[in-house]
Amino acid sequence: MGTSGRKVVHRSLDGVRVRLSGPHDLGRPCTSVARIADGGRLHEISSGTRADALAWAEDIGVERFDEEFRVQDGRLRVGRAEAAHDSGTGLRETVLAAVWEGRRHAVFTHLYHARPADAVAFFGSVRLTEHEDGVIAIPRGRARRPEPAELVKEVPELGLLEITPLNRQTRRRLPSWRGAPVAGGELFQDSVEGQGLYFLLTLKSLLVTVLPDEDRAREVPGRLAGLAVEAIP
Secondary structure, eight states: OOOOSEEEEEEOTTSOEEEEEESSOOOSOEEEEEEEEETTEEEEEEEEEHHHHHHHHHHTTOOOEEEEEEETTEEEEEEEEEEEOTTSSSOEEEEEEEEEEOSSEEEEEEEESOOHHHHHHHHTTEEEEEETTEEEEEEOTTOBOSSOOEEEEEETTTEEEEEEEOSTTGGGGSOSSOOEEETTEEEEEEEETTTEEEEEEEOSSEEEEEEOOGGGGGGHHHHHTTOEEEEEO
């Protein structure tokens, strides 16, 4: 894919570094999402800038952080909010919001039926290492990561990009038919009832899901030709 102009590097929670380059607006924030299985529960954690974490806490209704702890070269702040339960029943209950803040980046999650000590224990189940381009969270002890982490980034005129390693597990997301050949891989187009078109781009070691704005979906294949996405050391 030919590119010119802008370039940005992001690091996912499992340590994968991805470089995006091209003429697009690449300045929007990027977050990473991972799932950690620990103690019979599956926790979803996210990472981004400290500003991203504070905006997330505000969005879910945290009015203030009640307690703060020193954890792994950063501070862990906890607060409470009313949120819809993951069961999808529409019921709301009090959740514990936990935000680990490093120098620039943060890792954040929420826990049900939890106390501050539970948040401290959970963050003890991952080893956090902050870099200039993101945070790595490596499970330790009995904790594990059942699937690769994702990078999530909005690119204007393309839509929302979800980037994850391409392996046997993530290949299951691909349609049964062959994709259109593009520089570096294949491009698939599919649709979800009620949600419209989306695109899957397979590259050497990455899978990129593109969720476009509905009114610009038809423009995406052409615009993708100007974007380079690659995993780097």
